[in-house]
Amino acid sequence: MLKKINWRAILFGFLWLISLSGLITLMSFIEIKKSALKCKDVKVLLPGQFNFIERDEVDRILMENGGAMLGKDLNDINIHKLENALKANPFIEFAKVYADMTGVIHVQIRQREPVLRVVNMANLHFYIDGNGNKIPLSDNYTxxxxVASGLIEEDFSGRVDTLKTKMARDLFRTALFIRSDTLWDNQIEQLFVDLKGDIEMVPRVGGHKIILGSADSLQIKFRNLLVFYKKAIPKVGWDTYKTINLKYANQIVCEKNIIDSTKITIDINKQIADSTITETQN
Structure with a gap:
């Protein structure tokens, strides 16, 4: 008994074969046309608000790794070598180089974006970028x-590297949180690690320091600080307290900015519940 011929499968296979042949022919045509093209122009796209690397530096890297490209056959320009050379720069996070069918070479670059400048215990300076990588300072741009300083043991070799210590990761997380909120980004200007290993924050407004402790429960700690700013500061003024301690759960411990350093404890739970503030003298 003869089997029924699956014409649909045969037709599908035939169409697939035609498509594949057409694709191969098109790619061959493109390669032939590309081989006859010469570089007419080099266009560099270097966006971003940071200027760690400028166009002159990009042109220098391209020249060192590709020579004078204008008028050169596209097939004689090693695109991958140019890309890798750009990516080797510590201030470049992403680089893509490609040539179009008109003979123009396009160079797309994305610079690293720092969120924190660190001064460690050895007085080595470096940035931490938005991906948590250490990068060097730039001669072109600050x-x-x-800025974070104090008891910071995180070392830096001068090359792009990941964070090695918990403290450095805590500082990075804190900087990201502050940067994400307009209020705190405007209010907090410096981080400091004290001898106890606590992260302190130096505000732009007010003569106090803010003891954060670690980077745990950042949202709760900053929410409590906001409540304190809204409810307590209008009553006592910005310069009443020497320290505002956020380390403890659901409370803020404040030290008055007077000779006897009287300590005040404020119960945050009640503040959040009824929008009132109570102070108890220790």
């Missing part, structure tokens, strides 16, 4: 970001 980023206006938070």
């Amino acid at each position: 980023a206006k970001v938070l």
Whole structure:
């Protein structure tokens, strides 16, 4: 008994074969046309608010790794070598190089964006970018970001690297949180690690320091600080307290800015519940 012929499968296979042949022919045509093209122009796209690397530096990297490209056959230009050379720069996070069918070479670059400048115990300076990588300072540009100093053991070899210590990761998380909120980004100007290993924050407004402790429960700690700013500061003024301690759960412990350093404890739970503030003298 003869089997029924699956004409649908045969037709599908035939169409697939035609499509594949057409694709191969098109790719061959493109390669032939590309081989006859010469580089007419090099267009560099270097967006971003940071200027760690400028167009002159990009042109220098391209020249060192590709020579004078204008008028050169596209097939003689090693695109991958140019890309890798750009990616080797510590200030470049992403680089893509490609040539179009008109003979123009396009160079797309994305610079690293720092969120924190660190001064460690050995007085080594470096940035931490938005991906949590350590990067060196730049001779071309100084980023206006938070500065962290004090008891910071995180080392830096001068090359792009990941964070090795918990303290450095806590500082990075804190800087990201502050940067994400306009209020705190405007209010907090410096981080400091004290001898106890606590993160302290230096505000732009007010003569106090804010003891954060670690980067745990950042949302709760900053929410409590906001309640304190809204409810307590209008009553006592910005310069009443020497320290505002956020380390403890659901409370803020404040130290008055007077000779006897009287301590005040404020119960945050009640503040949040009924929008009132009570102070108890220790």
